[in-house]
Amino acid sequence: MFKKILIANRGEIAIRIIKACRELGIKSAAIYSDADLTSLHTRMADEAFHIGASAASESYLNKNKIIEIAKSISADAIHPGYGFFSENASFIEEVEKSGITFIGPSSKSVKMMGSKTAARTLMNKNGVPVVPGTLEAIKNVEIGIEFSEKIGFPILLKASAGGGGKGMRKVYSKEEFKTAFESTKREALKSFANDEVYIEKFIENPKHIEVQVIADKHGNYRHVFERECSIQRRHQKIIEEAPSSFVDQLTRDKITTAAIQAAKSCNYFNAGTIEFLMDSNKEFYFLEMNTRIQVEHPVTELISGIDLVREQIAIAAGNKISFEQNDININGFALECRIYAEDPDNNFLPSTGKILHYKEPNGIGVRVDSGFAADSEISIHYDPMIAKLICWDRDRNKAINRMKRALNEFQIAGITTNVKFLTYILNTSEFTNGDYDINFIDNLNYTESILETPSDNKEEHEIAASVLAALIKTKQKSTTKKNASVKDNSWWEQNYEWIYCQNKRKVKTS
Ligand code: MV4
Numbered sequence: 001m002f003k004k005i006l007i008a009n010r011g012e013i014a015i016r017i018i019k020a021c022r023e024l025g026i027k028s029a030a031i032y033s034d035a036d037l038t039s040l041h042t043r044m045a046d047e048a049f050h051i052g053a054s055a056a057s058e059s060y061l062n063k064n065k066i067i068e069i070a071k072s073i074s075a076d077a078i079h080p081g082y083g084f085f086s087e088n089a090s091f092i093e094e095v096e097k098s099g100i101t102f103i104g105p106s107s108k109s110v111k112m113m114g115s116k117t118a119a120r121t122l123m124n125k126n127g128v129p130v131v132p133g134t135l136e137a138i139k140n141v142e143i144g145i146e147f148s149e150k151i152g153f154p155i156l157l158k159a160s161a162g163g164g165g166k167g168m169r170k171v172y173s174k175e176e177f178k179t180a181f182e183s184t185k186r187e188a189l190k191s192f193a194n195d196e197v198y199i200e201k202f203i204e205n206p207k208h209i210e211v212q213v214i215a216d217k218h219g220n221y222r223h224v225f226e227r228e229c230s231i232q233r234r235h236q237k238i239i240e241e242a243p244s245s246f247v248d249q250l251t252r253d254k255i256t257t258a259a260i261q262a263a264k265s266c267n268y269f270n271a272g273t274i275e276f277l278m279d280s281n282k283e284f285y286f287l288e289m290n291t292r293i294q295v296e297h298p299v300t301e302l303i304s305g306i307d308l309v310r311e312q313i314a315i316a317a318g319n320k321i322s323f324e325q326n327d328i329n330i331n332g333f334a335l336e337c338r339i340y341a342e343d344p345d346n347n348f349l350p351s352t353g354k355i356l357h358y359k360e361p362n363g364i365g366v367r368v369d370s371g372f373a374a375d376s377e378i379s380i381h382y383d384p385m386i387a388k389l390i391c392w393d394r395d396r397n398k399a400i401n402r403m404k405r406a407l408n409e410f411q412i413a414g415i416t417t418n419v420k421f422l423t424y425i426l427n428t429s430e431f432t433n434g435d436y437d438i439n440f441i442d443n444l445n446y447t448e449s450i451l452e453t454p455s456d457n458k459e460e461h462e463i464a465a466s467v468l469a470a471l472i473k474t475k476q477k478s479t480t481k482k483n484a485s486v487k488d489n490s491w492w493e494q495n496y497e498w499i500y501c502q503n504k505r506k507v508k509t510s
Helices: 011-024 040-044 063-072 089-098 107-114 116-125 141-151 174-192 249-265 297-304 308-316 396-409 419-427 429-433 458-474 491-509
Strands: 004-007 027-033 047-052 077-079 155-163 166-171 197-201 207-215 221-233 236-242 270-278 284-290 333-340 357-359 366-370 385-393 411-413
Touching (some): 011 040, 011 366, 011 385, 027 040, 027 063, 063 089, 116 155, 116 197, 141 174, 141 197, 174 197, 207 308, 221 249, 297 366, 297 385, 333 396, 357 458, 385 396, 396 429, 419 429
Antiparallel strands (some): 155 166, 155 197, 207 221, 207 270, 221 236, 236 333, 357 411, 366 385
């Protein structure tokens, strides 16, 4: 097993990896940018090394510096987390060349899955259903129109080097085709330095279902069931669930078999995810393969009992997968809410600044994977995700109720978050019934928060929040006392107005 792992990431996933290292008796080494000098991941790791300025290009995306540090501290392996270099084939090649183990797949697998046309061709050859369309890039407008008419409009033009929603355009008719084709090519060239574009039939109102797979370097393949990830906005997932309430056992057998076949077809090792679109008839189509650990991996961990990050590390070290397929079962139900520093009342504008007060929910079936604490700074440089709240219970309905309770307990002040928005979604009948697809948030009529905030003055919010934090710290006063104007039982409503009164009094007398 490895002695020391360099974690080439930050925030909650760096901390998640540190926890796995500690349980395995492996030393963890963090890298940190200027902005992360006092961040949790920097503090929690056994060792921490400054990498550069706050901008990602100067720090977490500084390939040479990362490998240089890994060598100089004699790290045996690098864990990339998600984002940053996790799916960068040239980074993986460099790591492979340096003699350090990359905790992830081979650069070859990543390259293969990075080309959407290559991936489609490979999947098609191996019996994995792909969306009807072309397996190769479209050579010219005439061929494109002829093919589109054959499968029927609307179609999607997709950049071969794209993915995650980048480089996609819907085309409704042959009249639009030429302009759309040319601009998709132009944009693809600019974004990915590759202008190959192919055609897929547009699937109407599908669900996004993905299958977790694990493979080792000895040719063993396992699946860890599916996740439902349709609740998203602009390709940013917000709520994920496992298992999917839409997927019956027969469909599950089919889609997990297809996922394992997909992983085999590119000689994959590491944890990975096969993304599918599923239509209302439960027909599913391969979309992309994610060759990394994903943000939403905890829901799978909670229903299966498998520690996916531990498996990743062990597999990279050359171990076999620690379980047989028949050893694991779906136990209960889990969902994850992503807590973002953004303002749903203001077009989801990112909210930056200092977290003045922070308290996580806890209790049975509640897991919080977070990168922040009180006094943490949410900067413009990185992802606005503050924390992931993951709840488990024996069935979906119970888990949703537990999630609502936990969201209500989550105390974050100083910045705006989407916590109320998440609660709003959980209360919709569509969500409760599992009756939604990838267009759910776009079609949602969320205009204003149900509850009024006591004041729109940011400065007053901040003062009140800091007074609240101070009061909680010194336990000077019970802050859970209800007053007449309380509209619900959220901590904000219970505490904020009370503290705000206190604060006003304080300001007056001082
Ligand atoms: C599609 C599609 C409908 N039909 N392909 C978006 C991300 C990228 N992975 C593929 N995407 C889509 N491909 C066909 N043929 C709809 C989407 C899509 C989507 C897919 C999954 C999750 C969220 C989405 C949001 C908008 C569009």
